[in-house]
Amino acid sequence: MRHLIDFGDLTRREWDELYARADKIIDAPEKFIDVCRGKVMASLFYEPSTRTNFSFQTAMLRLGGSVFGFADPRSSSVAKGETLKDTIKMVSGYADVIVMRTPWEGAARAASLYSDVPVVNAGDGGHMHPTQTTADLTTITRLRGSVDGLSIGLCGDLKYGRTVHSLIKALAKFKDIRFFLIAPRDLAIPDYLRQFMRENGMPFVEVTGLEPVIPQLDVLYMTRIQRERFVDPLEYERNKGIYILTRSKLARARENLLVMHPLPRVDEIAVDVDDDPRAVYFRQARFGMFARMALLSDLANQPRKTPEPVEIGKGPICHNPICITQTEHYLPPLIRYNGGVKCCAFCDTPL
Ligand code: NCD
Numbered sequence: 001m002r003h004l005i006d007f008g009d010l011t012r013r014e015w016d017e018l019y020a021r022a023d024k025i026i027d028a029p030e031k032f033i034d035v036c037r038g039k040v041m042a043s044l045f046y047e048p049s050t051r052t053n054f055s056f057q058t059a060m061l062r063l064g065g066s067v068f069g070f071a072d073p074r075s076s077s078v079a080k081g082e083t084l085k086d087t088i089k090m091v092s093g094y095a096d097v098i099v100m101r102t103p104w105e106g107a108a109r110a111a112s113l114y115s116d117v118p119v120v121n122a123g124d125g126g127h128m129h130p131t132q133t134t135a136d137l138t139t140i141t142r143l144r145g146s147v148d149g150l151s152i153g154l155c156g157d158l159k160y161g162r163t164v165h166s167l168i169k170a171l172a173k174f175k176d177i178r179f180f181l182i183a184p185r186d187l188a189i190p191d192y193l194r195q196f197m198r199e200n201g202m203p204f205v206e207v208t209g210l211e212p213v214i215p216q217l218d219v220l221y222m223t224r225i226q227r228e229r230f231v232d233p234l235e236y237e238r239n240k241g242i243y244i245l246t247r248s249k250l251a252r253a254r255e256n257l258l259v260m261h262p263l264p265r266v267d268e269i270a271v272d273v274d275d276d277p278r279a280v281y282f283r284q285a286r287f288g289m290f291a292r293m294a295l296l297s298d299l300a301n302q303p304r305k306t307p308e309p310v311e312i313g314k315g316p317i318c319h320n321p322i323c324i325t326q327t328e329h330y331l332p333p334l335i336r337y338n339g340g341v342k343c344c345a346f347c348d349t350p351l
Contacts, residue, residue, distance in 0.1 A: 002302065003112040003119045004295065007130040015137070022138050022287075022294035027061060032293060036065030038081040039300040042095035043069030044087070045122070046078070046102040051263055051285050052122045052131065058293035065300060068095070084328050085114050092116045097300040103228075104324040106346025110232060110331055113310050117300040125322050126160035126229045127347055132262050133166040134295060135288030139280060141220060142287060143258055148175040149320050151216055155182040155243055156223035156268055158189040160230070163262040164223055166192055180213045184239050187225070192348050195339030208298060210243050213253045214286035220245070222261045222268050222303040246270040249280065260284050318344035 001014050010018075019102060025032050039059040045053050049071070054175050057067045071075050084107060091098055092115040100108055101122040108121030123129040151169070154164050158181055168189070171177055179197070181189055181204055188194075188206060197204055207213060216218065222245055232235040244267055260279040261269060263274065272277050311332040316325040324346055325331050334345035342351045 001298065002305075003108075003115075003121075004130050004299070005108045005112055005119065005121045006128050006169060007133045007166045008172070010130075010170075010173075012173040015170070016022040018291075018294050019138060019141055020297070021297065022134070022291045023142070025293050026142065026290045029290070029293075032063055032297065034064045035297045036060060036063035036100055036300045039063075039096040040094065041065060041067045041069075041192065041296065041300060042098045043067055043071075044073075044091065044098065044100040044271035045069065045071045046073045046100070046104075046107075047123065049101055049122070051288065052101060052129075055135075055285070055289040056122065056131075056292050056296075059289050059296055060300070061294055062289075063297055063300075065096075065296070066081045067097060069099075072227065082278040083330070084110055084324065085330065088114045088119075097296060102324075103322065104327065105322050105348075106319060106324040106344070109346050110324045110328060113307060113332070116304045116306050117133075118302055120299065121294065124324075125347075126162050126165075126226060128166045128169070129162040129262075130166045130170075131292060132163040132288070133170045134291035135284055136163070136221070136260065136262070138287045139260060139284040140258065141245045142214045143280060143283075144218065144256070147171070147177070149177070150218040150223065151178045151180065152211055152219045153180040153182055153210075154208055154221045154223070157187045157225045158183040158223070159187040159240075161223040164189070164221070165193060165328060167221065168197065168202075169206065170203055171323070172196070177202065180217065182208070182210050182243070184208055184242055186235055186239055190348075192322055192338045192341065192343060192350065195341065199339045210245070211249055214249060215254070218254065219258045219260060219322055220253070222259065222265070224264065224266050224268060228348040241267055242269050244270060245273055247272040247276060253278065318347060318349050319343065320347050320349040323349060
């Protein structure tokens with residue numbers, strides 16, 4: 001693995017190796033304190049973050065490395081109109097690994113075309129968030145022994161929720177999982193992912209009600225309605241507060257259910273659930289730090305490599321208004337096929 005942009009790019013074997021390392025780190029973190037000694041991580045956060053930013057920073061510090069970057073792009077030259085390409089070319093000259101989060105979909109893929117060092121996607125708009133997935137899979141594997149064979153409910157904003165998109169990509173690599181996609185019709189998963197699930201033989205049902213399916217689940221993955229990504233504020237108003245998990249709703253759930261959430265939560269899990277032993281979201285956040293330590297111990301230690309030059313584009317080929325190609329016109333016109341459908345290789349929008 002050179003970059004981590006989309007969990008779909010990882011093989012099952014690469015994930016198993018990454019998990020094996022995360023597992024060892026959780027058991028004996030003191031054995032890893034020098035693994036990134038002398039290495040430097042750049043942390044470019046163009047969008048708000050608490051867990052992802054802090055867990056990446058603490059992961060690098062716990063490995064003996066150091067960190068620089070920004071959590072507010074107004075404090076960098078982006079505010080003067082610098083292109084992403086120039087920012088990345090320069091930052092990749094200073095750092096051994098780049099972790100970036102942006103509101104633009106496909107930005108991490110774009111950055112990887114110009115970086116001499118590995119790029120990690122820490123969230124690109126409503127598209128993908130693969131390192132949250134490393135936290136999620138680590139949590140399930142540590143607490144349930146395996147991911148195979150589980151019934152998993154994904155609930156909330158499945159349209160804009162990038163953590164769910166990455167998790168679906170990852171779960172294609174496991175066996176015999178049954179999916180319950182629980183969302184209002186407005187916020188159902190994007191078509192390209194529905195196609196992806198069909199193509200990969202991932203059995204799923206789409207339902208709008210949470211309570212009727214709770215008794216069947218091994219994992220309930222709650223998500224926040226992603227207010228900041230709605231084009232129409234009325235659509236947000238219609239859907240906010242639609243799912244609220246309470247302690248009483250868990251009465252009919254399995255004894256060993258895992259209630260997960262990438263956090264931050266708004267109101268979709270009532271505070272009275274926190275003390276239920278099945279609520280594992282705070283542990284999930286801590287597992288995320290260990291999973292990121294495992295990832296950085298590999299990526300930050302890779303040799304520098306100048307990428308092959310790419311074609312210079314002439315403007316966007318995709319209509320997604322928040323695709324990175326809308327603002328960075330020099331990007332090459334890359335395409336890829338999802339379930340036979342021609343899509344933008346940056347943001348996966350069908351062309
Ligand atoms: C998520 C994100 O940023 O997509 N948070 C996180 O990284 N843990 C989920 C969210 O913001 O709802």
